[in-house]
Amino acid sequence: MIKKIFEQIQKAKKILIITHVNPDGDTLGCACALKSYLKDKADILLEVSDGRKYPEIYSFMPYLDDALTLDNVKNIYDTVVCVDVASYDRIVEKAREIFDSAKVTINIDHHKTNKGYAMYNYVLGGFSSAGEVLYEMFESMGIELSSEMASCLYVSILTDTGCFKYETVTPRTFEIASNLAKLGVDCAKIARNCYDLKSKAMVMFQAHCLSKCEFICNDKIAYTLIKKSDLEKFGAKDEHTEGISEAIRSIRPVEFACVLKESGVSSTKVSLRSKEKDVTKVVQKFGGGGHIRAAGCTIKKPLKEALDLLLAEIKKYL
Numbered sequence: 262m263i264k265k266i267f268e269q270i271q272k273a274k275k276i277l278i279i280t281h282v283n284p285d286g287d288t289l290g291c292a293c294a295l296k297s298y299l300k301d302k303a304d305i306l307l308e309v310s311d312g313r314k315y316p317e318i319y320s321f322m323p324y325l326d327d328a329l330t331l332d333n334v335k336n337i338y339d340t341v342v343c344v345d346v347a348s349y350d351r352i353v354e355k356a357r358e359i360f361d362s363a364k365v366t367i368n369i370d371h372h373k374t375n376k377g378y379a380m381y382n383y384v385l386g387g388f389s390s391a392g393e394v395l396y397e398m399f400e401s402m403g404i405e406l407s408s409e410m411a412s413c414l415y416v417s418i419l420t421d422t423g424c425f426k427y428e429t430v431t432p433r434t435f436e437i438a439s440n441l442a443k444l445g446v447d448c449a450k451i452a453r454n455c456y457d458l459k460s461k462a463m464v465m466f467q468a469h470c471l472s473k474c475e476f477i478c479n480d481k482i483a484y485t486l487i488k489k490s491d492l493e494k495f496g497a498k499d500e501h502t503e504g505i506s507e508a509i510r511s512i513r514p515v516e517f518a519c520v521l522k523e524s525g526v527s528s529t530k531v532s533l534r535s536k537e538k539d540v541t542k543v544v545q546k547f548g549g550g551g552h553i554r555a556a557g558c559t560i561k562k563p564l565k566e567a568l569d570l571l572l573a574e575i576k577k578y579l
């Protein structure tokens with residue numbers, strides 16, 4: 262399959278690299294690594310919401326400032342490559358038109374729930390990151406990585422493993438990280454960019470959300486509710502909620518950490534984390550998905566009602 266995918270990439274005239282909605286380090290790292298390999302032959306498409314293209318912490322990465330947005334993307338692509346996109350619905354709606362009309366579609370991913378929605382699918386479910394999958398593809402094709410490509414793949418692996426903390430990390434993950442480091446990746450600088458250059462608004466907003474956290478069921482379940490006004494009060498952006506659920510989970514007795522964010526008049530975005538339990542079982546009830554200990558969904562109810570529905574579902578798994 263890897264050979265077939267690279268044959269298609271070689272044959273393609275113009276390639277669109279599609280990242281998933283609310284892009285994270287993994288999808289961006291893969292997109293930039295591929296763009297770095299394909300140069301002018303490929304463009305990256307990013308979702309725009311709230312006037313932003315991607316979380317500001319990733320502004321150190323190459324190519325993102327020139328990436329296309331839904332406002333300026335044209336349907337001129339014969340080939341589409343989705344990276345870290347778990348399902349067809351994780352493609353921004355407007356980009357689906359381009360996906361649907363492309364001659365060739367390719368799906369490179371690591372989500373176990375990925376059913377293979379493209380013509381060519383290379384999904385290694387359970388791998389640490391789409392970046393690790395893409396690394397294996399480059400390696401098996403004998404493609405030499407530039408230090409730029411290596412740095413992008415390192416961002417993918419570092420961020421999707423929570424700094425090499427998750428069970429998805431294998432001896433091979435470290436071996437790949439080591440190979441990337443040998444290619445000149447500045448690991449300390451990337452870690453600093455990804456984790457230690459947060460904006461003041463983000464940290465203060467997150468402190469506020471943590472201070473409002475509620476604990477139930479002997480502190481096994483903890484949740485915080487975020488209203489639009491909470492964001493406004495701190496001048497925080499949507500992306501600044503990233504990391505709150507992990508901070509709540511890090512509290513010793515907490516098994517389920519929930520962050521519920523008002524996302525419309527009658528719509529709530531849920532981010533769920535666990536220490537041991539499989540949270541995909543909970544979010545699947547609401548049409549969501551993700552990984553065993555990190556998943557999300559949208560519940561078409563106002564904040565409080567969504568909370569009640571979510572807690573009832575979680576209690577079944579306690």
Ligand SMILES: [Mn+2]
Pocket residue numbers: 287288345371390391421
């Ligand atoms: Mn990923």
